Amino acid sequence: MSVDQKNMEASARQFLAVASVQAELFAVKQISKRISLSAKNAKAIAARAGSQAMGFHPITDFIDDVAINITQLVEKINAEALKLSSFAIANRNRSKTIEEMKVSSRNMVKYADHNGMKKRIEELEKKKKQFMVDYKRKNGDLLELLAEIRNQLQAAEMICTTSRTEATRAGDFQSNLEVVADEVSLAVNNIKETLQSSKYHLSQLSLR
Amino acid sequence: MITQTLYDGSYQWIVMGRDPDKPEKIIDTNQYMVIDGDRTLLIDPGGMEIFSAVLAATLSVSKLEHITDIFASHQDPDIISSLGLWHEMLPDINLHASNLWEGFLRHFSSGDVNYVPIPDKGGSIRLETTELQYIPAHYLHSSANFNIYDPKARILMSGDIGAALEAPGSPMYVDDFDSHKEKMQFFHKRWMPSNEAKKDWIRRVRDLDIDIMAPQHGRLFKGDDVKRFLDWFEDLDVGIAIHGS
Numbered sequence: 001m002s003v004d005q006k007n008m009e010a011s012a013r014q015f016l017a018v019a020s021v022q023a024e025l026f027a028v029k030q031i032s033k034r035i036s037l038s039a040k041n042a043k044a045i046a047a048r049a050g051s052q053a054m055g056f057h058p059i060t061d062f063i064d065d066v067a068i069n070i071t072q073l074v075e076k077i078n079a080e081a082l083k084l085s086s087f088a089i090a091n092r093n094r095s096k097t098i099e100e101m102k103v104s105s106r107n108m109v110k111y112a113d114h115n116g117m118k119k120r121i122e123e124l125e126k127k128k129k130q131f132m133v134d135y136k137r138k139n140g141d142l143l144e145l146l147a148e149i150r151n152q153l154q155a156a157e158m159i160c161t162t163s164r165t166e167a168t169r170a171g172d173f174q175s176n177l178e179v180v181a182d183e184v185s186l187a188v189n190n191i192k193e194t195l196q197s198s199k200y201h202l203s204q205l206s207l208r
Numbered sequence: 209m210i211t212q213t214l215y216d217g218s219y220q221w222i223v224m225g226r227d228p229d230k231p232e233k234i235i236d237t238n239q240y241m242v243i244d245g246d247r248t249l250l251i252d253p254g255g256m257e258i259f260s261a262v263l264a265a266t267l268s269v270s271k272l273e274h275i276t277d278i279f280a281s282h283q284d285p286d287i288i289s290s291l292g293l294w295h296e297m298l299p300d301i302n303l304h305a306s307n308l309w310e311g312f313l314r315h316f317s318s319g320d321v322n323y324v325p326i327p328d329k330g331g332s333i334r335l336e337t338t339e340l341q342y343i344p345a346h347y348l349h350s351s352a353n354f355n356i357y358d359p360k361a362r363i364l365m366s367g368d369i370g371a372a373l374e375a376p377g378s379p380m381y382v383d384d385f386d387s388h389k390e391k392m393q394f395f396h397k398r399w400m401p402s403n404e405a406k407k408d409w410i411r412r413v414r415d416l417d418i419d420i421m422a423p424q425h426g427r428l429f430k431g432d433d434v435k436r437f438l439d440w441f442e443d444l445d446v447g448i449a450i451h452g453s
Contacts, residue, residue, distance in 0.1 A: 090318055093292050093293070093296050093318065094296055096293065096296075097292075097293045097296040097297050100259050100260040100263070100293055101260070101263065101297060103260040104259075104260040104261070104263040104264040104267070105264075107260065107261065107264040108264045108267055108268065109264075109268045111268065112264065112267040112268040113267040113270070113271045113272050114267075116267070116271050116272030116273055117267060117272055120272055120297060120298075124296070124297070
């Protein structure tokens, strides 16, 4: 397998990885919607519980904020991942062009325009190098955004712990509020697992 | 890939085809170029699979930087799916094709190729010293379809009209029209959808002074064989799939 064929395979891996990240983040977005629903549910329960669940009101707002933040981050990551995907496809086309030009060069007869071809291949190779630099930077940006989601999840985990404490003071509504805390906790764990996979896919994007 | 000069005056017409290294399962195609000083026009440069062979053949007679324009007679992949590679290699290249196909053909490149739309009524392209005409050939077979006519060289590049399915390595020109009819018959009856469009095209093309009719597949027609083809095509019932014969 030639170097350019290897590069093309790497490019194909890159845009497949981006597509996988996008699909996973779509799932994260759906889960964060579930968190938001749980927050609304908790708010309704807390309202019915009245003074028994006073401490739950700010918690539900906080849960809602976390869900909104995660959704916004996911949308941002999706937009960046899409750009990265287009970028990877453009690079694949470039790699394919370089590969085909090199095949063509080998088949060219003596009096053909070898110089013009050599010059253009060099220019495209240079562009490809610049692409690698830009791609690395964009990939780094994506990883940072993923880290931001992880921060939000840590906050959500803390809320779950606080929620359970507050639930014990809610009398008849304790079990209802514990269910909400469990739901949020489950959702957070689901997002964590999905992000683990996204992190793996993003590591596939690093250029070798 | 074989290259053969069709016209050698103050500019040149060249056909490229009969590629012995072509992957077996893809249809054989004829590619054309017109070299006029510092401008080279590629006509139906072909699919991705034959890009490197077409490029090598082109650069044996033209400088890379002189390849300024591509013409696509219609939207089929064997005509122009190599567009993305040409565009990546030559970012300033102009693609001349029907205005109807613009949004479609851009799918073959990164989308930002310099597209020069051709209106339904046709038009022309001016190279360095010569001007070539776009002859409408709509519905033959594509719904937005053009031929290129060069009144000085008396060449009509007829796209899929006149196409024949041939064995590999067949000669470049029709040498026995009667035996050639068989190789064209099914292609025209099945691929050409409209007798009305066919008659209209024949009527207009009969007015042109043509020495060579150059299709995108199979052999080229020269001299009296051009008229023989027009007569044969006129009598042929096309669009057979709708009446199942």
